[in-house]
Amino acid sequence: MDRKKIIRKSIKLLIPLLVEELTELLAQEKSRIWTRPWILRRPELGATNTIFSELQLEDPDEFRALLRMTVENFNTLLENITSMIQREDTVLREAIPARTKLQVALCYIVTGISYRYLQAFYRISRAAISLLIPEVMEAIYTYLESYLK
Missing domain, CATH: 1.20.5 (Single alpha-helices involved in coiled-coils or other helix-helix interfaces)
Structure with missing residues (x-):
């Protein structure tokens, strides 16, 4: 052949x-697996919808101690930067709420806690946290730029 x-x-x-x-x-x-199953339970069990919603209503002083900001200031800041940090839901997954993004960023700034602990506490992947913190910080800077020298 x-x-x-x-x-x-x-x-x-x-x-x-x-x-x-x-x-x-x-x-x-x-x-x-696209997302870890325990992270998918963020809406029910994440810190935003559990501990921080309780603190906002029942113990605003502890809320202030944790985020170094009053509930009123937090809500004002959130209102003003939501349009800059909120994303649209997609067919594949729900977007991380702006409230949660702001809480994660403030918690990181205040405590310097590692991304691993933030991931467990807020039920957001470390990859998403590494993207959202700079995004939120830039939005805060843009909002407060006129107040800064």
Whole structure:
């Protein structure tokens, strides 16, 4: 047999095996976890909807001690920067609320706590936290720019 015939036969034998292998790889890709299940429970169990909502209503002094800001100042700041930091929900996932973003950023500034602890407390991925903190800080700076020298 000549070399071309051997190559053609080899290709004919390999194609079904490659198709099968690619099909298995694609099936594995589809079953990959997009978000960790415990992070998906943010709306019910994250700090924004549990401890901070309680503190806002029942113990504003403790709220101020934690975020170094009164409830009124927090709400004013939130109103003024929400348009800069709030994203739209998509088919794939809900956007992180502006209130939560602001709380995470303030908590980070006040305490210097690690992203890992912020992730557990607020139920937001570390990757998202690393993006939202600079975004929120820039929005705060933009809002307060006229007050700063």
